[in-house]
Amino acid sequence: MGAEECTVTTDASTSRPADSGTGTALRLYERMVFIRHFLTKVDVLYRQGRVRGPAHLGIGQEAIAVGGASVLGEHDQSIGTYRGHAHALARGASAEAVLRELTGRDGGICAGKGGSMHITSAEHGYYGSYAIVGAHLPIACGLAWANVLHGNDRVTMCFFGDGAVNIGAFHEAVNLAAVWQLPVVFVCENNQYMEYTPIAEVIPVARPAADRAAGYGLDAVVVDGNDVLAVREVLGEAVARARDGGGPALIEASTYRMCGHSCADPGAYRPAEEVADWATRDPLLRQAGVLAASGVAEADIAGVSARVAAEVDELAARVLAAPAPNPATAWTDMWSDGTSTWRN
Amino acid sequence: MAQLTYRQAVAAALAQEMERDPRVVLLGEDISSGGVFKTTLGLRERFGERRVRDTPISEQAIVGAAMGAAMAGLRPVAEIMFSDFYATCWDQVVNEIAKARYMTGGQLSLPLVIRGANGGGLGFGSQHSQAAENWAMCVPGLKIVAPAHPADMLGLLAAAIRDDDPVLVFEHKALYGGKADCPDGEHVVPLGQAALRRTGNDMTLVGLGLTAGTCERAADTLAGHGVAADVLDLRTLVPLDAAAVLASVRRTGRIVIVEENPGQLGWGASIAALVAEEAFHHLVSPVARVSGGNVPLPVAAPLEAEVSVSPERVVAAALGLLRPATAGSISAPGLI
Numbered sequence: 001m002g003a004e005e006c007t008v009t010t011d012a013s014t015s016r017p018a019d020s021g022t023g024t025a026l027r028l029y030e031r032m033v034f035i036r037h038f039l040t041k042v043d044v045l046y047r048q049g050r051v052r053g054p055a056h057l058g059i060g061q062e063a064i065a066v067g068g069a070s071v072l073g074e075h076d077q078s079i080g081t082y083r084g085h086a087h088a089l090a091r092g093a094s095a096e097a098v099l100r101e102l103t104g105r106d107g108g109i110c111a112g113k114g115g116s117m118h119i120t121s122a123e124h125g126y127y128g129s130y131a132i133v134g135a136h137l138p139i140a141c142g143l144a145w146a147n148v149l150h151g152n153d154r155v156t157m158c159f160f161g162d163g164a165v166n167i168g169a170f171h172e173a174v175n176l177a178a179v180w181q182l183p184v185v186f187v188c189e190n191n192q193y194m195e196y197t198p199i200a201e202v203i204p205v206a207r208p209a210a211d212r213a214a215g216y217g218l219d220a221v222v223v224d225g226n227d228v229l230a231v232r233e234v235l236g237e238a239v240a241r242a243r244d245g246g247g248p249a250l251i252e253a254s255t256y257r258m259c260g261h262s263c264a265d266p267g268a269y270r271p272a273e274e275v276a277d278w279a280t281r282d283p284l285l286r287q288a289g290v291l292a293a294s295g296v297a298e299a300d301i302a303g304v305s306a307r308v309a310a311e312v313d314e315l316a317a318r319v320l321a322a323p324a325p326n327p328a329t330a331w332t333d334m335w336s337d338g339t340s341t342w343r344n
Numbered sequence: 345m346a347q348l349t350y351r352q353a354v355a356a357a358l359a360q361e362m363e364r365d366p367r368v369v370l371l372g373e374d375i376s377s378g379g380v381f382k383t384t385l386g387l388r389e390r391f392g393e394r395r396v397r398d399t400p401i402s403e404q405a406i407v408g409a410a411m412g413a414a415m416a417g418l419r420p421v422a423e424i425m426f427s428d429f430y431a432t433c434w435d436q437v438v439n440e441i442a443k444a445r446y447m448t449g450g451q452l453s454l455p456l457v458i459r460g461a462n463g464g465g466l467g468f469g470s471q472h473s474q475a476a477e478n479w480a481m482c483v484p485g486l487k488i489v490a491p492a493h494p495a496d497m498l499g500l501l502a503a504a505i506r507d508d509d510p511v512l513v514f515e516h517k518a519l520y521g522g523k524a525d526c527p528d529g530e531h532v533v534p535l536g537q538a539a540l541r542r543t544g545n546d547m548t549l550v551g552l553g554l555t556a557g558t559c560e561r562a563a564d565t566l567a568g569h570g571v572a573a574d575v576l577d578l579r580t581l582v583p584l585d586a587a588a589v590l591a592s593v594r595r596t597g598r599i600v601i602v603e604e605n606p607g608q609l610g611w612g613a614s615i616a617a618l619v620a621e622e623a624f625h626h627l628v629s630p631v632a633r634v635s636g637g638n639v640p641l642p643v644a645a646p647l648e649a650e651v652s653v654s655p656e657r658v659v660a661a662a663l664g665l666l667r668p669a670t671a672g673s674i675s676a677p678g679l680i
Binding site: 077079108109110111112113114118120121122123127128130132135136137138139140141142143144145146147149150156168169172173175176179180332333334335336337338340341342343344 | 395403407420445449
């Protein structure tokens with residue numbers, strides 16, 4: 001495989017045949033809007049002291065989660081980071097169970113044991129959110145390796161941030177995937193900041209993931225991560241190739257974290273003009289433009305947001321009224337027999 | 345009954361389980377050619393390269409891939425060539441593998457084994473000789489196995505592979521060449537059951553892995569001094585057969601705990617605490633501990649021996665317990 005350049009973006013004023021169905025474009029938009037409102041609600045709840053522990057939001061990065069999930073089949077696997085709410089929701093995880101987890105209520109998706117950074121919905125193929133940067137890339141290799149050994153055609157999609165490209169696990173995992181030709185699609189969400197520090201200050205190359213691809217015999221691929229249709233196209237191609245035995249892909253999706261690193265971080269280190277510039281590239285605005293250009297009425301587009309906002313408000317009210325978990329459950333589910341006993 | 349070396353017992357256990365369960369797969373550095381300790385000899389020829397997979401020198405990838413594969417329904421057995429190398433993938437072991445089931449509320453299941461060569465005594469130096477089983481004991485969510493005999497190597501590794509939880513199996517590199525009878529047919533030794541290797545009512549000697557044999561040899565010497573000792577081979581640290589330790593010490597009233605790792609916060613300290621908390625009134629002498637020294641393990645034979653446990657040190661500690669106590673002196677005679 002050569003390390004060929006490939007940058008994909010779409011023009012908001014046009015729509016392509018593969019995604020020209022207004023139905024698909026609208027569904028993607030609705031999904032992104034829901035996630036945006038959900039994350040915004042989490043931010044509010046955090047400030048009200050109702051979210052326990054840190055919470056890292058992917059506001060501005062919804063197109064990657066939604067576009068990625070849209071090209072995965074029911075039995076494909078995905079795996080992500082502590083900034084993982086969007087990825088779980090995009091795969092179909094119950095928003096109520098996720099919010100119960102975030103707010104420490106009974107019925108949390110991880111039974112109150114994972115919290116914001118470890119949202120998981122195995123039944124929807126989302127094999128977890130991992131809070132040690134880079135650690136889940138080798139795990140993704142294992143999921144993909146199992147697919148090969150099981151002889152199925154499932155594909156694993158692994159989302160990680162730009163900061164992860166500087167940690168050893170990234171290199172070990174991408175190397176193994178390339179050497180073993182595993183059906184795994186690595187997706188670097190380059191949101192421009194490793195945490196508080198601009199990624200450009202801590203890498204010697206311009207593109208955190210793409211400029212490293214050649215070292216593993218992979219193509220350098222960059223996609224506009226704020227363009228859900230472009231994400232869908234590029235990740236869809238990578239998934240199809242992996243499914244057909246073509247091996248792994250490493251894709252860098254350019255995006256912007258339209259919030260701080262965590263809810264506790266106002267992100268004041270980001271230049272105002274940079275924030276303003278990226279605000280014009282908001283993935284929701286962009287997709288709204290695509291819908292408008294394809295003939296969807298402005299009122300219908302605006303209606304999505306109003307409807308979802310009410311839905312999320314109702315969800316939050318319901319969740320906040322839910323009871324706390326039973327403290328005795330802290331002792332369950334460490335071992336496969338349901339217990340946590342270490343001695344007789 | 346076949347005679348197998350400890351190293352052959354590793355391969356025998358892997359073969360036994362790979363034969364009965366197609367989900368069992370192996371990965372690790374150089375394993376297709378048998379590995380540096382020849383513990384996987386012949387398995388690639390027998391089970392093929394799909395199930396016996398060589399990896400790069402890439403411990404995070406090895407252990408992480410084992411985790412992912414386990415989550416997706418396989419039963420991987422990953423080899424970490426020397427247990428010192430756990431340090432290079434410790435994040436995967438303690439932050440990911442140990443916690444994934446719990447922190448997802450039981451959504452993920454990780455039936456995997458990580459196995460490899462552990463411990464000192466062969467002059468491998470400070471980066472290839474550590475007894476690392478102790479590192480894992482303070483991490484909830486990991487089971488810890490350290491066989492002392494070929495038959496246990498076979499049976500405990502088989503049980504570890506069948507277990508639905510992550511199990512770390514510490515094979516002692518100084519034991520690989522030892523040969524002993526192993527049961528014919530399928531052999532499985534349940535995790536969490538200590539083995540009573542010698543019986544005697546005067547004291548209890550407790551060991552694990554290499555030091556189980558150290559205790560056996562010490563007990564044989566003590567018998568010559570007219571001292572009859574129970575020797576308990578713990579076999580697994582987690583789950584711990586605390587009941588076996590407590591039952592023995594309640595009968596003997598004395599205990600010598602022998603561990604290869606340095607003594608501070610060693611697993612032996614947990615056994616000592618257990619005895620102090622739950623069998624104190626049965627004790628007729630202080631608890632004694634014999635452990636490795638608090639230095640990185642040196643290479644030259646006299647230096648390594650100086651800071652390592654030995655039957656002689658165990659005997660000295662044991663006999664020390666039988667001398668009349670000196671007022672004010674309760675120092676453990678064997679702790680170095």
